[in-house]
Amino acid sequence: MKWRSAWACTLAGFLLFGPAAKAEEVMLFHIEEFGNPQDVQSYEEIARELKLSSRVVDYHFLNDRASFFDAEGRRKFKVLVLPGGEPYRWFEKKEGRGITCQGVDNILKFIESGGSVISICICGTSLFASYEEWINPSLDESRRGLWERTNRWPGAFKAFCGVEAFKGTLRGPQETNRPYPTTRFLPIRMNPENEIVRSANLPPQIYQVVVGGGSILPDPGQPLDVVGWFPNGTAAIGIVPYGKGRIIMSNPHPNITGDRAKKWIPRGVLGTHARRWGWSEKMIADAIRTVETEGDPDGPKPDWALAKAMLSYACEKASE
DSSP, rough: TTHHHHHHHHHHHHHHHHHTTTTTTTEOOGGGBBBBBBHHHHHHHHHHHHHHOOOEEEEEHOOOHHHHHOTTHHHHHSSEEEOOGGGGGSSSSHHHSSOHHHHHHHHHHHHHHOEEEEEEEHHHHHTTTEEEEOOOOOOHHHHHHHTTTOOOEHHHHHHHOOOOOOEEEESSOGGGGOOOTTOOEEEEOOOOOSHHHHHTTTOSSSEEEESOOOOOOOOOOOOEEEEOOOOOSSSSEEEEETTTTTEEEEOSSSTHHHHHHHHHHIEEEEEIIHTTTTTHHHHHHHHHHHHHHHHOOOOOOHHHHHHHHHHHHHHHHHHH
């Protein structure tokens, strides 16, 4: 059956841990205005469709080891979803509140023990990487109209806590999506050999919402199971093994589809967010016109199927 794995995940939670442990739960991280609520809300909906319980949690949850493991050291849930947003502001050392290095350690030990993480956009995925190449001005530079500037800095876990889980670089935005936050539906070529793609019987290519979406560039020797490629041939979605677990890096937003995308793109990312990044009203109007003219050529169905398949896969693998 197409979604057999989600049911298998739920069943495995009962067999391995018992119903009290709620091992089938999906945790959705959100931190006030610094995280993208559309990613959280869409994955809540996907979890419901897959008959998986989910809960929205904040940095207090991540910073407490007891949130992740019981007294015997067993994982309490299966999947952690990290949305897009502004991750450099998610850390206590930046804002005086947020994720601590204990929280980072909890996340990495959760994955090492066999848990799954889905990280979304360059924001979520760059948490784990050695470096982020930001082919775009910084926030301050963009506000001053310095559109040709580029930057390179360590991934957020490395910058704040000196650790990394993916030896490689996240490079974005894509050349078609500059300056940030230009938003388009880009054709992502799917890997027919990948387990997620095969399980959902996905088409060879899916148009997906891309904003800051970074290319996943592994260092030599760093394993990466590619799910799909950007038009320039770099990895857009990939699975990174870490210990016994997996990090599913999804730089596009296949989970933001249909009416949700129609509202979010002009009002949110190309509205208040673009103004915060120093865009003029003409730049905003032109970008909205482009994305509305191009639209989503293949509609929301294959995007949603991919996002469901990723969560189903993440939960199933965390049950093994």
